[in-house]
Amino acid sequence: MPYRNHPLPVRLYLGIHDHFPARRSEWVLAGILIVWGWILTGPDQTFAGNRAWSQMAAIMPENSWGWFAISVGAFRLAALIVNGTFAGTWYGRWSPHVRALASFLTCFLWFQISFGLWNSDAATTGLAVYPGLLVLDAMNIVAASKDAAGMDRAVSDGS
Numbered sequence: 001m002p003y004r005n006h007p008l009p010v011r012l013y014l015g016i017h018d019h020f021p022a023r024r025s026e027w028v029l030a031g032i033l034i035v036w037g038w039i040l041t042g043p044d045q046t047f048a049g050n051r052a053w054s055q056m057a058a059i060m061p062e063n064s065w066g067w068f069a070i071s072v073g074a075f076r077l078a079a080l081i082v083n084g085t086f087a088g089t090w091y092g093r094w095s096p097h098v099r100a101l102a103s104f105l106t107c108f109l110w111f112q113i114s115f116g117l118w119n120s121d122a123a124t125t126g127l128a129v130y131p132g133l134l135v136l137d138a139m140n141i142v143a144a145s146k147d148a149a150g151m152d153r154a155v156s157d158g159s
Helices: 008-019 021-041 053-058 061-085 091-119 126-157
Strands: none
Touching: 008 021, 008 061, 008 091, 021 061, 021 091, 021 126, 053 061, 061 091, 091 126
């Protein structure tokens, strides 16, 4: 891998820079997920008294949703960094699989939000946004799965 001979900060920068365009939506969706979670863990109550979020509030507390989102988003960012920067390592071999899992977990959250908003019968602009995020991440599952299958073939072929 061309990054191996660089100091770690340069290696990270080059790995992210070179692979960012191909994974742009994964990076952005991970960022959205982390910020969304951060908002829910803050002092203001987003779910309280808002019928649009009543479905999610019935499943688990707002703070728990927030920490789940932050955890999945951070997990996803770590997978993206490894995928782009440490691809030639033993753990880099699994990064497309981890990216697919992270996209799947994120889809779970986008689905919960979309379904909850739809089921609440509240007029909210979130119904124009969250289903779109769900579709983007479903496409990311497909792309990461293709990358994982290619990696599996390369390993089985001994390349």
